Amino acid sequence: MQTQTGQSILTLENRNRLTFSGVERVEALSERQILLTVSGTRVRIEGSKLKVLSFSEGSGAFSASGIVDSIRYLQGGKGVARLLR
Numbered sequence: 514m515q516t517q518t519g520q521s522i523l524t525l526e527n528r529n530r531l532t533f534s535g536v537e538r539v540e541a542l543s544e545r546q547i548l549l550t551v552s553g554t555r556v557r558i559e560g561s562k563l564k565v566l567s568f569s570e571g572s573g574a575f576s577a578s579g580i581v582d583s584i585r586y587l588q589g590g591k592g593v594a595r596l597l598r
Contacts, residue, residue, distance in 0.1 A: 521552045521573075528581050531558065536575040539568055547577060555587040 521535030533551060540548040540555070542565055547558040563579035 523584070525581060525584070528560075529578060531577045531581055531584075533575040534573055536568065536573045538570075539565065539575070544579070549575065557583075557585045557587060559583045559585070 521533065524532045533549065533556075535552045536549050537552070538550040540550060542548070542563070544563055545559065545561060547563055547565065549556045549558070558577070558581060560580045560582040563577055563581075566576040566578055568575045
């Protein structure tokens with residue numbers, strides 16, 4: 514699955530490897546959730562055994578591994594604007 518939104522590209526391979534471009538910040542992370550800011554929008558990644566493999570603040574390149582259950586684009590932190598499952 515590959516999705517392009519504005520200046521970001523999301524690639525999810527077999528639900529266990531994720532790469533993202535356009536990442537501005539890693540807001541929070543745990544084994545069950547990663548919260549990012551991507552091109553001005555907050556994105557929540559949920560799953561299990563999640564682990565950040567790399568993040569370059571300069572280029573916006575981000576990668577993570579683990580079992581990805583959902584990726585949610587949040588609008589203003591109040592609700593789901595878009596859901597990829």
